[in-house]
Amino acid sequence: MNLPAGSLLRKRVVAEPATALATALDRAVTGYLRLAPPDALLFEAEGAGVVTLADGVPVVAYHTGTDRGGPVALGDMALPGPYGMALHELDAAALASVNETDAFRVPPGMPAERLAGDGALAERTRAAAPATRLEGEQAVGSRTSAVEAFLDDEEKIRSLKARARAEARERAAEWDF
Amino acid sequence: MVEALAIASGKGGTGKTTSTLALGMALAERYDVTVIDADTGMANLLFHAGLADVDTTLHDVLAGSAPVEAAVYDRHGLDVVPCGVSLDGFRDADPTRLRSVVADLATDTDVILLDSAATLGSRAGVLPVVLADRVVVVLQPTIPSLSDGLKVQEYAAAYDTGVAGLLFNRVRDDEAIDRIARKAEQYFEGPTLATVPESDAARAARRAGEPLLAHAPAAAAAAAFEEAAATLEVRESPSDVVADRFRRAVIPDSP
Numbered sequence: 458m459n460l461p462a463g464s465l466l467r468k469r470v471v472a473e474p475a476t477a478l479a480t481a482l483d484r485a486v487t488g489y490l491r492l493a494p495p496d497a498l499l500f501e502a503e504g505a506g507v508v509t510l511a512d513g514v515p516v517v518a519y520h521t522g523t524d525r526g527g528p529v530a531l532g533d534m535a536l537p538g539p540y541g542m543a544l545h546e547l548d549a550a551a552l553a554s555v556n557e558t559d560a561f562r563v564p565p566g567m568p569a570e571r572l573a574g575d576g577a578l579a580e581r582t583r584a585a586a587p588a589t590r591l592e593g594e595q596a597v598g599s600r601t602s603a604v605e606a607f608l609d610d611e612e613k614i615r616s617l618k619a620r621a622r623a624e625a626r627e628r629a630a631e632w633d634f
Numbered sequence: 635m636v637e638a639l640a641i642a643s644g645k646g647g648t649g650k651t652t653s654t655l656a657l658g659m660a661l662a663e664r665y666d667v668t669v670i671d672a673d674t675g676m677a678n679l680l681f682h683a684g685l686a687d688v689d690t691t692l693h694d695v696l697a698g699s700a701p702v703e704a705a706v707y708d709r710h711g712l713d714v715v716p717c718g719v720s721l722d723g724f725r726d727a728d729p730t731r732l733r734s735v736v737a738d739l740a741t742d743t744d745v746i747l748l749d750s751a752a753t754l755g756s757r758a759g760v761l762p763v764v765l766a767d768r769v770v771v772v773l774q775p776t777i778p779s780l781s782d783g784l785k786v787q788e789y790a791a792a793y794d795t796g797v798a799g800l801l802f803n804r805v806r807d808d809e810a811i812d813r814i815a816r817k818a819e820q821y822f823e824g825p826t827l828a829t830v831p832e833s834d835a836a837r838a839a840r841r842a843g844e845p846l847l848a849h850a851p852a853a854a855a856a857a858a859f860e861e862a863a864a865t866l867e868v869r870e871s872p873s874d875v876v877a878d879r880f881r882r883a884v885i886p887d888s889p
Contacts, residue, residue: 472645473778474778532777535777535778535781536778536781570776571777572777573778574776574778574779576806604775604777604780604810604814605810605813605814605817607777608780608814608818608821609817614784614821617781617784618784618787618821621785621788621789622788622791624785624788625785625788625789625791626792628754628760628789629792629793632757632760634757634760634764634793
């Protein structure tokens, strides 16, 4: 997925992806949100998650590391946090080809539910979404299957645990515990 | 004989403090239980336990201006050691004293529950996990929460702290939780102690300044915490061994 940089509205490290999604929604940003581990060295370079936005509402999700799109990409970009977040504004026309990739599409509320576990934000996002986008959104069922898919991904969890273990050991040495 | 358990989740919002007091009250039916607010930077146990107006808290003890006994309150069948919320209190508190406070309390109780900070990013935040024999990991059935929980487990393992069990809290989807818990158990060292439904009663209890099991003992969430306590196998070590370990644990930096 190649997207022009557009204009960078915000770039910072956030504890929760909910912060980034809520900012995009409140400002009705058309463009995209890039989420990645804030410290590529500590967490190794594993690519970044991209969520495109139309008037603040998520349209497609894609992960550059796994080269997967759609709901499964949201699982790829879920991290223990914090996240390095960049919010780009981009003309709708520049996003059109990406947003029309059906396989990459996600229901409007799904990023808030899967990345942030934030039901209220998901609800607010759905309320802001055009009616045509709400067809096929399965609130509870889709959220559940995402968690199960995450837990079925043994390799991803193994690597998550290994990273945490390395970080814990590093910190223990640093803190002299 | 005593076992120290850290109630931890790695991030906020999972209901650690509600869980700590609920587990404590349920365990108090069988054990002598002491609950300590080990989240010295963002204390809230006092609000949950109706102790918002007390004069002496853990902060005073950590500042060296009060003896431990002065910060222990007998509430709801528990010995509760709340922490204060003032920035001054936090600034004056010396975390190096937490070890000896816990060591002193360990000599006269069966179970110590350490309500832990919602962060693994500082020495003081990790200290309860370092001091405890085992952790109870409080989870919500979401990807971020499960990721955080796994991180807590790996941190705990780095300090030879085991996992006593998993507590799925604030669960909304009853049908899926059994499948999720079963899958999650493959990655965690401890069993699922209980799945606790999202509960208006827990919010009402917090507003009333009462632990859930005192405010709404008949609520489904309260019953789930009772089940968790019944499932939890407390392993008691000789008090002097535990007290000694606390005293030997490494001193964290001042905030």
